[in-house]
Amino acid sequence: MSQTHDISQTGSWMRDLSGETRWLSINTATTREQWTLAQAIDGIARAGIPGIAPWRDQLEAMGVRQAAQAIRANGLTVTGLCRGGMFTSFDRGGLAQALDDNRRAVDEAAAISAQCLVLVVGGLAPGSRDIAAARAIVRDAIAALLPHARAAGMPLAIEPLHPMYAADRACINTLAQANDLCDALGPGVGVAVDVYHVWWDPGLEREIARAGAAGRILAYHLCDWLVPTRDLLLDRGMMGDGVIDLPRIRGWVEAAGYAGFCEVEIFSKDTWWRRPGDEVLATCIERYRRVC
């Protein structure tokens, strides 16, 4: 039963999450230190959560076919596969090898019927200080990947990452950049909006509306920004424990036409990775219903 209620900050009508879990998805990074993918599939299904987003290393460890079967058997929706990309910061083999690997990622995403392949595009090229050049490489690489993705029917979701990852993970750092890239690349590519990466952006409301108008919001990721944040990578917070105005951003996303899953993705070495997986998921459900 879908309901909406008025969120006074935005004045727009939003889905009411308080009584259900129907749009909740768990990115398996959230329990990656506790659970294998097989355990995560079981645990997520056991918790009554309908969505999952696995990572490729876990998928390969389990076997793509076995994972696809277990996901299907449990009736889970795959809200995304993490991750393709890393077009610039590959270790060796150059761009051609990165593209080969990304084509395999597209195939794996298709094999598990993922709604999109999430792209973390890569930072500066090794030894380079030229971020404009990195951005050009990324544009050209996604263009080169697109024919394969289109043929596979697999949407590519460019995920702008927080500017603190510009050097080593992703040189696409704002939703405006991701939107510009989508405009340039044409059909088959969209964006993943992760509140952790974009919450600070003064242009966020405008760029969410722009992405929504183009029908390109492919995924919506949740966690929270802790104060203080003790680690650049592995100190994300559970929703409600930080300072991100989650209802406001979801209001913008839904006002822009997004009606898909809310995918929880928390890297938390000192807190959530140390607790039992079932407890983590129970907390995700409680917070999803109450503060998101």
Place this chain on the structure above:
Amino acid sequence: MSQTHDISQTGSWMRDLSGETRWLSINTATTREQWTLAQAIDGIARAGIPGIAPWRDQLEAMGVRQAAQAIRANGLTVTGLCRGGMFTSFDRGGLAQALDDNRRAVDEAAAISAQCLVLVVGGLAPGSRDIAAARAIVRDAIAALLPHARAAGMPLAIEPLHPMYAADRACINTLAQANDLCDALGPGVGVAVDVYHVWWDPGLEREIARAGAAGRILAYHLCDWLVPTRDLLLDRGMMGDGVIDLPRIRGWVEAAGYAGFCEVEIFSKDTWWRRPGDEVLATCIERYRRVC
């Protein structure tokens, strides 16, 4: 003897720093664990560096009058006083007390003949998740501070801080935001461009040109972004040790008309704060001449 040479990346003519230190300034945060302000004044003068930018806590510890006298006696130019601001994230006493404190900061900056008072504007208000509200408070607070600053002849330099500080230090996170704020506030306010905070911004060249066209680049701060960065606050790099394309950004700043000091400001608890102050300054000089 001022010289210029062509920087191929930008095609514009830049000052040649290789043979001198005439535009070098040291922000005393760079040696704050080794030296008191009195020691820093001596050390900077001893190294033949013409500029200094002190912090208020050090200034108050030394005594404003004594510091002003020592700075003058050593012929140093004060490229900025750090810092005013913190309009939203005050501990107690509210905005009125924050404004009183900022007026004192203006007076202290005037007492040491600083070229500007640097504003780190503050993050979210205590208990708040509303960054738009924080930004509105900041705008109104600077407007309220401006009459006193104008009367004192003290330019206010809004320093956009990296988005990773949006929650707890500054909700002005891009040069575009700072430029917009300056447009709204009128004369007496400008910007401090610190490469650490803005290097990742895809709009940087445009916004530097915009700031320069308005004659509002009041300070230019240098350090470097390390990969990996191990601490959000205290792991800045010495110029040349990280990934920022320093000559390119300086080329943009100088093409925009800036002809002032290059102020080195490095918070580095594990590296530069552990070395003798004289060695740190010698390294600053060498890097300023070779990689900035």
